[in-house]
Amino acid sequence: MLKIMNLHAGVEGNEILNGINLEVKAGEVHAIMGPNGSGKSTLASVIAGKEEFEVTEGAIELDGEDLDDTSPEERAHKGIFLSFQYPVEIPGVSVTNFMKTAINESRKARGLDDMPANQMLKLIREKSELLEIDRKFLSRSLNEGFSGGEKKRNEIFQMAMLEPKLAILDETDSGLDIDALRIVANGVNKLKSKDNAVIVITHYQRLLEYIVPDFVHVLHDGKIVKSGGKELALELEEKGYDWIKQKITV
Amino acid sequence: MMFENNVDIDHPVHDLRTEAMKNFELKGFPTKKEEAWKYTSLNSLQKVDFSIFPKQENTLEYRDVKKYFIHEIDTYKIVFIDGIYSSNLSETTHDGVDICLMSSALTKPMYKPVIDVYFNKTASKDDSLTSLNTAFSREGAFIYIYKNKMPKKPVEIIHFATGNESTLMLQPRNLIVVEENAELQVIERHQSLTSNEVLTNSVTEIFAAKNAIVDYYKVQNNVGTASLIDNTYIDQKDKSVVKVHTFSFGGKLTRNNLNFYQNGEYIDSTMKGVTILGEKQHVDHHTLVHHIEPNCESHQDYKGIYGENSTGVFNGKIIVDKIAQKTNAFQQNNNILISDKATINTKPQLEIFADDVKCSHGCTIGQLDEEALFYLQSRGIPKKEARALLMYAFANNVLASVRIPELKTRINKLIAKKLGVNLGFDL
Numbered sequence A: 001m002l003k004i005m006n007l008h009a010g011v012e013g014n015e016i017l018n019g020i021n022l023e024v025k026a027g028e029v030h031a032i033m034g035p036n037g038s039g040k041s042t043l044a045s046v047i048a049g050k051e052e053f054e055v056t057e058g059a060i061e062l063d064g065e066d067l068d069d070t071s072p073e074e075r076a077h078k079g080i081f082l083s084f085q086y087p088v089e090i091p092g093v094s095v096t097n098f099m100k101t102a103i104n105e106s107r108k109a110r111g112l113d114d115m116p117a118n119q120m121l122k123l124i125r126e127k128s129e130l131l132e133i134d135r136k137f138l139s140r141s142l143n144e145g146f147s148g149g150e151k152k153r154n155e156i157f158q159m160a161m162l163e164p165k166l167a168i169l170d171e172t173d174s175g176l177d178i179d180a181l182r183i184v185a186n187g188v189n190k191l192k193s194k195d196n197a198v199i200v201i202t203h204y205q206r207l208l209e210y211i212v213p214d215f216v217h218v219l220h221d222g223k224i225v226k227s228g229g230k231e232l233a234l235e236l237e238e239k240g241y242d243w244i245k246q247k248i249t250v
Numbered sequence B: 001m002m003f004e005n006n007v008d009i010d011h012p013v014h015d016l017r018t019e020a021m022k023n024f025e026l027k028g029f030p031t032k033k034e035e036a037w038k039y040t041s042l043n044s045l046q047k048v049d050f051s052i053f054p055k056q057e058n059t060l061e062y063r064d065v066k067k068y069f070i071h072e073i074d075t076y077k078i079v080f081i082d083g084i085y086s087s088n089l090s091e092t093t094h095d096g097v098d099i100c101l102m103s104s105a106l107t108k109p110m111y112k113p114v115i116d117v118y119f120n121k122t123a124s125k126d127d128s129l130t131s132l133n134t135a136f137s138r139e140g141a142f143i144y145i146y147k148n149k150m151p152k153k154p155v156e157i158i159h160f161a162t163g164n165e166s167t168l169m170l171q172p173r174n175l176i177v178v179e180e181n182a183e184l185q186v187i188e189r190h191q192s193l194t195s196n197e198v199l200t201n202s203v204t205e206i207f208a209a210k211n212a213i214v215d216y217y218k219v220q221n222n223v224g225t226a227s228l229i230d231n232t233y234i235d236q237k238d239k240s241v242v243k244v245h246t247f248s249f250g251g252k253l254t255r256n257n258l259n260f261y262q263n264g265e266y267i268d269s270t271m272k273g274v275t276i277l278g279e280k281q282h283v284d285h286h287t288l289v290h291h292i293e294p295n296c297e298s299h300q301d302y303k304g305i306y307g308e309n310s311t312g313v314f315n316g317k318i319i320v321d322k323i324a325q326k327t328n329a330f331q332q333n334n335n336i337l338i339s340d341k342a343t344i345n346t347k348p349q350l351e352i353f354a355d356d357v358k359c360s361h362g363c364t365i366g367q368l369d370e371e372a373l374f375y376l377q378s379r380g381i382p383k384k385e386a387r388a389l390l391m392y393a394f395a396n397n398v399l400a401s402v403r404i405p406e407l408k409t410r411i412n413k414l415i416a417k418k419l420g421v422n423l424g425f426d427l
Helices: A040-048 A072-077 A095-109 A117-130 A148-162 A178-191 A231-239 A241-249 B014-027 B062-068 B102-107 B109-118 B128-136 B370-377 B383-399 B405-418
Strands: A002-011 A014-024 A029-033 A054-062 A080-083 A090-094 A166-170 A197-202 A215-220 A223-228 B076-081 B097-101 B141-145 B155-161 B168-170 B173-178 B183-192 B198-208 B213-220 B226-236 B241-248 B253-262 B268-277 B282-291 B297-306 B311-320 B328-337 B343-352 B358-366
Touching (some): A002 A040, A014 A040, A014 A223, A029 A040, A040 A054, A040 A072, A040 A080, A040 A166, A040 A197, A072 A080, A072 A095, A072 B370, A080 A148, A090 B383, A095 A148, A095 B383, A117 A178, A148 A178, A223 A231, A223 A241, B014 B128, B062 B155, B062 B183, B102 B141, B102 B173, B128 B198, B128 B226, B141 B155, B141 B183, B155 B198, B173 B183, B173 B213, B183 B198, B198 B213, B198 B241, B213 B226, B241 B253, B253 B268, B268 B282, B268 B311, B268 B383, B282 B297, B297 B311, B297 B343, B297 B383, B311 B328, B311 B358, B328 B343, B328 B383, B370 B383, B383 B405
Parallel strands (some): A029 A197, A029 A215, A166 A197, B076 B155, B141 B173, B173 B198, B183 B213, B198 B226, B213 B241, B226 B253, B241 B268, B268 B297, B311 B343
Antiparallel strands (some): A215 A223, B097 B141
16 A cells, blocks of 8 residues: 655755655554654655655655655545644634535545535544544634643544545654543544554554554664564563664664 | 815814814825834825715615625615715614714704714824814714613614716714613725725724723725725723724725723723735724723734735834723734735834733734644645635634624635635635
């Protein structure tokens, strides 16, 4: 589904990603771990098409199609979703209206008419129940005054509504207490299928107890320095990132 | 510009008019040399040979101008066409409240005590454009809300210009008195229906007595050949609450002189504005709040979005007199420039003579937040719509205090139209 080949990217001449290779197949869950500043969030943003970053070498393919020169909205229409570490507040636009706009813009891009109101309401009801979201919450302005946990739950709600092929969860566990973490992880697990894939970006192993990865990759200085199964996450938790850093220097 | 000689010397306000004419003759039109007019030039307007009194009476059909009214709700209407009262488009009343015409208030003996007490009493005697209006105005809205009364519905004051005169200068004059515990909502609009030049020099005096509540909405979305100089003077007494919202989306040149005088205690004065401009449009907001007595509040919140070659000015003056202790005065002016050629000049002007006051002010000029834009795009919302959503969100808290839902919807639609998007829902 997603194929990243020798990806080099940076901002204003500073290279942050130094040759990433990664393949994610449908039905798989990949975790990307690494210390602060290793390039995890940059990788997420580059996959989602953030224009601030310049790809200097290599390529990203989705279902065999090169994503170079594809805008973030086009990538969203093709099925890429990024759950933000710091979701943006949009005063005056309710969660419901925001989702209507997002869904109908995606439909428009695929040549479909707007989703009928009753179908939209049903979808909103189903997905909000999945994430144990209160109805009142949906009429509030998007992310405005939301707690850290509410913001993250709302990100996963949006993911549930948009039903992406590839979901990238950037530090979704940060700022979540254990109950919220369980709800969010449960939501992600229920949305998992053999046709979609998830990339979980995290600093800690905690979230991976709930969203169990098929593969774990360790990012350091803009490169994947180690890959393995889910046990790699436990090893990292135990030994810390210095272990990886030392191994590289050796 | 020529002013025809058409003066009725027996008129009850004849002396005021004569004085005003003298002041205008002395001062003339303001020039950029004056600090208050530094960024707004009236030069190009003065070159136009405006006709002051229309030579013929013009009519309009309601169906042709319906869209300019908040027609989704029932309202009282005071409508003028080329400065002349249109009885067929208007709906006035004397049922417990007086919602009628300035010309009748100025001439009917029963209103003489009101005119004596209020007419030209809060308006500046010094300002040359206000004087010009005092000297030449013949018509406008007269609203008198008696003690403990509230009209059944909002009042719309609309001035149409038809362009049957090649160029037209309008001088509407409104007098609004809201007595103790009374309440009033007004929507004011100036609408040109022609590509001929129109200049409106409007003066509105509002008197809010003890505990009175007034909501005044100015919808400025005129065509590119219409200019407006709006001079509004508000006199507030104890515990009155007056809010003025100004929505500036169009017109060639718009100057808003909005002046609040707090002549009492525990007064609340609110000024809010959303300005969205493009082309070569120019809007200049000059606000003044004079805190004369203790324990009062004022809130100012103006948001501006400037595109293409548009220019904006915000000058917010707050005076706190020495005895006006415990004053709370807040002022906020935030602007987004979406074009390299657009400019905004923003300036707070604080003159504080009391020592126990809370005063805060802030001006910002910026661009749209790139991270926020990326967030919306990553949800599949195209860049243009994403930008519009962010601009809408930026202006949103000004709309939150609009108390007529249908007006709010209308303003939202105007904003969406102005931003050139259809977001698929009523914002």
